[in-house]
Amino acid sequence: MAFKKNYHRARPCNERDIAKKVMKLSQGKYGAPKYLRFILRMLREGWEVKLYIPRSNKISKYVFVKKGEKLYKIRFSNHKPLVQRELDNDCDFYAGISNLRCMTTEKIAKIILGKK
Numbered sequence: 001m002a003f004k005k006n007y008h009r010a011r012p013c014n015e016r017d018i019a020k021k022v023m024k025l026s027q028g029k030y031g032a033p034k035y036l037r038f039i040l041r042m043l044r045e046g047w048e049v050k051l052y053i054p055r056s057n058k059i060s061k062y063v064f065v066k067k068g069e070k071l072y073k074i075r076f077s078n079h080k081p082l083v084q085r086e087l088d089n090d091c092d093f094y095a096g097i098s099n100l101r102c103m104t105t106e107k108i109a110k111i112i113l114g115k116k
Helices: 015-026 034-044 083-087 105-113
Strands: 048-052 061-067 070-077 093-096
Touching: 015 034, 034 048, 034 061, 034 070, 034 093, 034 105, 070 105, 093 105
Parallel strands: 070 093
Antiparallel strands: 048 061, 061 070
16 A cells, blocks of 8 residues: 555444534534535445544545555645645545646546546
8 A cells, every 4th residue: 555645543443433424514614514415425434434633724635535455545635735746646546626627526527436
């Protein structure tokens, strides 16, 4: 399994708690954030999921999904990452805005789950 920066700092997610958050936030004006809906979907698909939110920057969220020997790091943010980090493949996927390409949460989920 490849090394993923900050994996050791990420906190495990469980379906019950994430489902509660999604339900509560879905009733609000803006709905549940996409990273929470992504986490819930991956948990329901049988993946182990961890979430890392840096203290210095609470805008970016890093979601790690693992199943067997497969481990992916996905960055959720509303601003572009540092160009060099993206070029260094700091994350496997960047949901939303990035410097090189734009990917939706749905597209990332389909790639990871092997669906077309």
